[in-house]
Amino acid sequence: MKNFPFFHSALRFLALTLIVFFTHPSLANAQTANPDADALFLDKIYDHALTDSRCYTWLEHLSLGIGHRISGSNAAAQAVDWTRSVLDTLGLDSVWLQPCMVPHWVRGKAEQVQVVKSRRYGSFNLPALALGGSVAGNLKAEVVEVKSLDELDQLGSEKLRGKIVFFNRPMEPTHIRTFEAYRWAVDQRVGGASRAAKYGAVAVLVRSMGLRLDDFPHTGSLRYDSAYALIPAAAISTNAAERLSALLREEGRVTVSVRMNCQTLPDVLSYNVIGEIRGAERPEDVIVIGGHLDSWDVGHGAHDDGAGCTQSMDVLRMLKSTAYRPRHTIRCVLFMNEENGLRGGKKYAEEAKRKNEFHLAAIESDAGGFTPRGFSFDGDESVFAAFYEKITSLEPLLKPYGLHFSKGGSGADIGPLRAMKGLLCGYAPDSQRYFDYHHTADDTFDKVNKRELELGAASMAALVYLLDKYGL
Amino acid sequence: MKNFPFFHSALRFLALTLIVFFTHPSLANAQTANPDADALFLDKIYDHALTDSRCYTWLEHLSLGIGHRISGSNAAAQAVDWTRSVLDTLGLDSVWLQPCMVPHWVRGKAEQVQVVKSRRYGSFNLPALALGGSVAGNLKAEVVEVKSLDELDQLGSEKLRGKIVFFNRPMEPTHIRTFEAYRWAVDQRVGGASRAAKYGAVAVLVRSMGLRLDDFPHTGSLRYDSAYALIPAAAISTNAAERLSALLREEGRVTVSVRMNCQTLPDVLSYNVIGEIRGAERPEDVIVIGGHLDSWDVGHGAHDDGAGCTQSMDVLRMLKSTAYRPRHTIRCVLFMNEENGLRGGKKYAEEAKRKNEFHLAAIESDAGGFTPRGFSFDGDESVFAAFYEKITSLEPLLKPYGLHFSKGGSGADIGPLRAMKGLLCGYAPDSQRYFDYHHTADDTFDKVNKRELELGAASMAALVYLLDKYGL
Numbered sequence: 030m031k032n033f034p035f036f037h038s039a040l041r042f043l044a045l046t047l048i049v050f051f052t053h054p055s056l057a058n059a060q061t062a063n064p065d066a067d068a069l070f071l072d073k074i075y076d077h078a079l080t081d082s083r084c085y086t087w088l089e090h091l092s093l094g095i096g097h098r099i100s101g102s103n104a105a106a107q108a109v110d111w112t113r114s115v116l117d118t119l120g121l122d123s124v125w126l127q128p129c130m131v132p133h134w135v136r137g138k139a140e141q142v143q144v145v146k147s148r149r150y151g152s153f154n155l156p157a158l159a160l161g162g163s164v165a166g167n168l169k170a171e172v173v174e175v176k177s178l179d180e181l182d183q184l185g186s187e188k189l190r191g192k193i194v195f196f197n198r199p200m201e202p203t204h205i206r207t208f209e210a211y212r213w214a215v216d217q218r219v220g221g222a223s224r225a226a227k228y229g230a231v232a233v234l235v236r237s238m239g240l241r242l243d244d245f246p247h248t249g250s251l252r253y254d255s256a257y258a259l260i261p262a263a264a265i266s267t268n269a270a271e272r273l274s275a276l277l278r279e280e281g282r283v284t285v286s287v288r289m290n291c292q293t294l295p296d297v298l299s300y301n302v303i304g305e306i307r308g309a310e311r312p313e314d315v316i317v318i319g320g321h322l323d324s325w326d327v328g329h330g331a332h333d334d335g336a337g338c339t340q341s342m343d344v345l346r347m348l349k350s351t352a353y354r355p356r357h358t359i360r361c362v363l364f365m366n367e368e369n370g371l372r373g374g375k376k377y378a379e380e381a382k383r384k385n386e387f388h389l390a391a392i393e394s395d396a397g398g399f400t401p402r403g404f405s406f407d408g409d410e411s412v413f414a415a416f417y418e419k420i421t422s423l424e425p426l427l428k429p430y431g432l433h434f435s436k437g438g439s440g441a442d443i444g445p446l447r448a449m450k451g452l453l454c455g456y457a458p459d460s461q462r463y464f465d466y467h468h469t470a471d472d473t474f475d476k477v478n479k480r481e482l483e484l485g486a487a488s489m490a491a492l493v494y495l496l497d498k499y500g501l
Numbered sequence: 502m503k504n505f506p507f508f509h510s511a512l513r514f515l516a517l518t519l520i521v522f523f524t525h526p527s528l529a530n531a532q533t534a535n536p537d538a539d540a541l542f543l544d545k546i547y548d549h550a551l552t553d554s555r556c557y558t559w560l561e562h563l564s565l566g567i568g569h570r571i572s573g574s575n576a577a578a579q580a581v582d583w584t585r586s587v588l589d590t591l592g593l594d595s596v597w598l599q600p601c602m603v604p605h606w607v608r609g610k611a612e613q614v615q616v617v618k619s620r621r622y623g624s625f626n627l628p629a630l631a632l633g634g635s636v637a638g639n640l641k642a643e644v645v646e647v648k649s650l651d652e653l654d655q656l657g658s659e660k661l662r663g664k665i666v667f668f669n670r671p672m673e674p675t676h677i678r679t680f681e682a683y684r685w686a687v688d689q690r691v692g693g694a695s696r697a698a699k700y701g702a703v704a705v706l707v708r709s710m711g712l713r714l715d716d717f718p719h720t721g722s723l724r725y726d727s728a729y730a731l732i733p734a735a736a737i738s739t740n741a742a743e744r745l746s747a748l749l750r751e752e753g754r755v756t757v758s759v760r761m762n763c764q765t766l767p768d769v770l771s772y773n774v775i776g777e778i779r780g781a782e783r784p785e786d787v788i789v790i791g792g793h794l795d796s797w798d799v800g801h802g803a804h805d806d807g808a809g810c811t812q813s814m815d816v817l818r819m820l821k822s823t824a825y826r827p828r829h830t831i832r833c834v835l836f837m838n839e840e841n842g843l844r845g846g847k848k849y850a851e852e853a854k855r856k857n858e859f860h861l862a863a864i865e866s867d868a869g870g871f872t873p874r875g876f877s878f879d880g881d882e883s884v885f886a887a888f889y890e891k892i893t894s895l896e897p898l899l900k901p902y903g904l905h906f907s908k909g910g911s912g913a914d915i916g917p918l919r920a921m922k923g924l925l926c927g928y929a930p931d932s933q934r935y936f937d938y939h940h941t942a943d944d945t946f947d948k949v950n951k952r953e954l955e956l957g958a959a960s961m962a963a964l965v966y967l968l969d970k971y972g973l
Contacts (some may be wrong), residue, residue: 053647075675075677078673079674079677080674154553202551202552202952203547203548203552205547205550205901205902205903205956208954240952241951241952400872400931400933402903415569428678430677431677431874433905459872460953461872461950461952461953461956462950462953465950478933478934478937479673479713480679480712480933480934481933481934482934497723
């Protein structure tokens with residue numbers, strides 16, 4: 030038990046009660062700064078999210094009713110149909126599907142990565158997942174462990190030809206924000222296969238991009254360089270990486286067999302799912318809020334990124350429920366194919382450009398459904414400094430909800446909108462647990478906390494409200 | 502996947518590298534502000550915590566090896582012995598046990614709370630836990646549902662005599678900090694029994710102090726007013742509360758049988774466990790860091806408060822490992838009996854007063870092992886304003902770690918030190934998940950995230966360092 034303060038909320042309650050009596054409600058849509066009316070409206074959004082949100086039950090259906098939904102799969106098509114049907118019930122001004130062709134990579138029969146006849150332990154399997162986009166393979170070879178791509182250049186063809194390269198540089202735990210640790214390690218997964226193929230390696234195994242030691246391999250995309258042979262690539266769990274590395278130290282030579290059955294089928298027609306509330310004053314200017322509807326082909330895609338999708342849908346629903354009439358057009362976009370192609374994000378930006386729709390701001394939630402910490406802002410350098418000054422003037426209004434602003438990345442799907450010179454923004458929940466689940470079979474609905482998810486939706490709605498009201 | 506910035510950490514790395522070369526290490530102990538040396542040392546603490554901490558493995562032993570440990574139990578005695586033996590290995594200047602007598606309440610055979618012969622569902626059990634300190638009982642009576650203590654005054658003896666009062670006001674979900682919601686609801690658990698007894702009620706059932714709907718009853722202490730009969734009191738799970746309330750609406754009259762076997766045995770000798778590093782300059786001034794070693798008699802007492810204990814122990818260990826020589830005496834105190842008596846906290850303050858030990862500051866971690874958000878400060882009003890001004894001047898140094906300061910409560914165990922007019926401080930991790938586990942069988946080790954726990958220990962060590970270096 031712990032005694033915590035409540036004077037803050039008591040004071041706030043008093044202040045807001047006074048405001049209710051003395052503030053004319055129409056002020057909520059005025060463009061001049063009115064911190065009291067803003068505080069009142071923001072409280073209304075949070076209260077609504079914490080008592081009457083839909084994102085959690087929607088996420089339950091997306092996770093347990095539909096399940097993981099890699100681009101091109103039947104489940105992805107179901108997710109498109111279902112989210113569209115939900116948006117149709119919200120009384121929006123329009124809901125539509127935006128077609129785009131997406132890659133169709135399939136895992137096939139589950140992969141097997143096996144240490145073959147080690148002296149001490151005999152043969153045993155390493156928990157593994159083929160990387161998304163990998164070719165199939167059925168081979169057996171000796172393992173060479175490295176810690177970086179550059180190490181391959183030093184080893185050269187003599188040491189690498191015919192070998193399986195094992196990338197084993199862990200994510201660096203000392204980064205406070207785990208996304209930084211991810212950024213410093215993920216080159217092994219993305220570029221390792223082609224760099225190894227350059228020197229004649231026959232396959233690669235990559236230590237999973239996770240900070241904890243466990244038995245869940247983390248898949249994720251790789252990028253082949255067409256100048257070199259396409260060789261199979263799989264992630265092994267962090268515990269498996271530790272075990273394989275220890276075995277190499279113990280026995281010197283370790284042989285591993287790799288059987289992978291994945292293949293890339295022809296592209297498939299899929300869709301971004303879009304719904305909008307038309308702006309009352311500047312309908313031609315758009316504020317986008319979104320996440321990505323596809324996931325990897327394991328787990329539920331609950332945190333990545335069912336959370337971001339259902340939060341974004343709930344933002345529109347909450348704005349409707351609170352009878353807010355936006356000045357600008359507020360649009361929810363559920364992007365298809367973020368994980369292995371970004372086709373949805375690219376198509377969306379292409380269409381926006383073709384239709385000459387100015388995107389004042391785009392907000393993406395793709396860092397999990399965890400407790401809110403703030404937002405990270407980005408944009409074209411010709412406009413960003415002025416935007417950031419404006420937006421930070423609004424930051425104090427979000428402090429009661431524990432939100433802080435920073436400069437930095439936004440989201441992969443909204444990246445292609447950068448050229449339009451609007452504000453880009455990433456919703457930034459607490460990052461500590463994200464890489465326990467990211468791209469694994471463990472990214473399931475039960476790992477999402479209802480309040481944390483709801484607070485995220487409220488935070489996104491709050492930012493949309495402020496951007497809509499005050500512009501940039 | 503999400504792209505996040507890493508320029509901040511790259512810049513910091515560069516800055517710190519330069520500082521390493523140009524800053525004399527002894528500056529770390531100087532009393533003049535030196536933000537660069539501070540940043541360097543704080544980074545060292547966080548790096549150490551995230552790569553080489555002990556709190557998580559210690560908590561594993563306290564949770565799984567010893568388990569729950571209510572005051573007076575054998576497990577509590579084991580926890581005293583074991584934590585003392587761990588502190589003994591840390592190379593501290595002294596480690597000792599501080600005796601205090603503690604209450605010895607035992608649950609006995611598990612309680613049973615049963616709806617008897619409802620028209621529609623027959624008889625069924627409600628998941629329940631006797632409240633700590635409750636008397637035993639074996640009775641059957643009709644249930645009267647209320648939402649507040651004041652409602653009892655309106656109902657009076659006529660409506661309440663011979664009845665079981667069912668307190669069913671939920672924690673208010675719209676509070677952003679869940680501790681505020683707790684504060685607004687917990688009077689039902691603490692004071693409900695005696696207020697109901699005043700009007701002749703024979704037992705009380707209290708809706709569990711939790712925000713989610715689940716089947717885990719939350720125990721916790723009650724306070725009997727000796728002016729009235731002592732009647733048995735139990736918490737029922739939130740789902741059970743919803744079900745009972747629905748049944749009352751449906752059937753009007755509902756009879757419940759209550760069987761509880763708890764009793765209060767004679768007080769038992771127990772101990773606060775204490776270890777300290779003697780101050781080099783002002784050994785007579787003490788900075789305390791602590792948590793409480795006892796827990797409720799269900800689950801593991803992992804978040805409440807094994808986390809705070811093992812973090813506090815790790816703070817001393819980290820200060821030793823980084824070869825930091827404190828100016829003031831830094832003392833880790835594992836308080837006994839926070840949950841049902843506060844005897845350890847009272848005894849500690851009594852002894853501190855008797856020995857005339859000035860406590861410059863006391864920091865308690867008793868809000869779970871969740872991701873750090875900041876610290877909450879409190880103190881005697883004659884000194885607090887000046888303290889708070891001083892401490893907030895140091896806040897920017899902790900911003901890179903996501904920490905923010907606020908005024909508010911600190912911790913129950915350190916409360917009795919208030920009269921000494923030092924600074925009181927509560928470590929404030931994110932509160933969203935705390936009341937999912939608090940006082941339940943679900944407060945188990947697997948609910949604690951390693952990085953979150955470690956970041957908490959680092960944050961506490963960082964604050965100790967700043968308080969020690971700059972005083973107040």
